[in-house]
C-alpha cells in the first residue's frame with residue numbers, strides 16, 4: 001500500500017513539475033534579408049518530444065494576448081528543436097511548446113521571446129520625444145504610437161528580461177505613454193495593436209544618483225550618406241567643455257567640444273558609442289545605420305546623363321544657327337574641332 005501511495009505522490013508530483021521549455025531567438029534585431037533561428041529546449045531532456053511554435057498577437061478589444069500557431073512540427077527522439085524563419089520583416093513575439101505521448105501531454109508554454117525591427121514596415125510606428133536613446137530619470141520620455149490602429153499600446157522589455165505595459169512605469173493615455181518612473185532602466189520599447197507590432201527602439205534611462213552625463217544619439221536608424229551629430233550632455237544642463245567620444249571602446253574624437261559630427265555616415269560607422277568628460281562617462285548606445293534605397297541612389301546619375309545630352313544638343317543647335325547666320329551674310333565660317 002505504501003508503495004502505491006508513494007508512486008501516486010511521485011506521479012502527481014511529476015505532473016506538477018511539468019517542464020517549461022526554454023526558447024532562444026537569434027538574432028534579436030532584424031536586418032534586411034536575414035533570417036532568424038528559433039531554438040526550443042525541454043529542460044528535463046528525454047526523448048520523443050514534438051514541438052509547437054506560436055506567434056503572439058494582440059486582439060482588437062482589450063489587453064488580451066492571443067497566439068497563433070505558426071509551424072506545427074514533429075521531431076522524434078530529441079529534446080531540442082530549431083526552426084528558421086526567412087526574412088521576417090517586423091517585430092514579433094514567439095513562443096514554443098512541447099508535447100509527447102498518446103494522448104499527447106503538453107509542457108507549459110515557453111516565455112515569449114521577441115525579435116525586433118528597427119525599421120517600420122507597419123501601419124503603426126513608435127515616436128520618441130525627446131528623440132534620443134539616453135535620458136536622465138528626472139526627464140520624462142514621451143512615447144507615441146502613430147498610425148491607424150484603434151488599440152495601440154506601448155510595451156517594453158527590460159535588459160533583465162521582463163515585459164511590461166508602459167503604464168507600469170508612467171502615465172498611459174491610449175496610444176501615448178509618458179515614462180515618469182525614477183528607476184533607471186535599459187529597455188526596448190515598441191507598440192502593439194490589432195494591426196501588428198511597430199518598430200522598436202532602445203532606451204536607456206540614467207540613474208539620478210549618479211550625477212552623470214548622457215550621450216545624445218539618434219534613437220532610430222540613420223540612413224547611409226546622412227549627416228549625424230552626436231552630443232554629450234550633463235543633467236544640470238551645464239555646457240561640457242572638453243569631451244571625448246568613443247566607438248566600440250576606441251577613441252574617435254579626443255578633447256573636442258560637446259558634439260561630434262559624421263558628415264556622411266556609412267555602414268562602418270555602426271557600433272556602440274559613448275562619451276567622456278572630466279572623469280565622467282556616459283552609458284554606451286548603439287547607433288544603427290541602414291542602407292539608402294538604390295533607386296534614389298541611381299537617380300543623380302540619370303539626371304547627369306540627361307543634362308549632358310541636352311547640353312550637347314543645345315551647343316550643336318547654336319553652332320548650326322551661327323553657321324546659317326554667317327552664311328546668309330556671305331561670310332565664310334570654319335568650324336574647328338580640336339580633338
Ligand SMILES: *[C@@H]1O[C@H](CO)[C@@H](O)[C@H](O)[C@H]1NC(C)=O
Pocket residue numbers: 074075076
Ligand atoms: C515519430 O514517431 C511516431 C510513432 O512513434 C511515428 O508515427 C511518426 O511518423 C514519427 N515522426 C517522425 C517525424 O519521425
Ligand SMILES: *[C@@H]1O[C@H](CO)[C@@H](O)[C@H](O)[C@H]1NC(C)=O
Pocket residue numbers: 029118200201202219220221286287288
Ligand atoms: C538596439 O541595440 C542593439 C544592441 O544592443 C542593436 O543591435 C540594435 O540595432 C539597436 N536598435 C536600434 C533601433 O538602434
Ligand SMILES: *[C@@H]1O[C@H](CO)[C@@H](O)[C@H](O)[C@H]1NC(C)=O
Pocket residue numbers: 123124147148
Ligand atoms: C491610414 O488610413 C488612411 C485611410 O484609410 C490611409 O490613407 C493612410 O495611409 C493610413 N495611414 C497609415 C500610416 O497607414
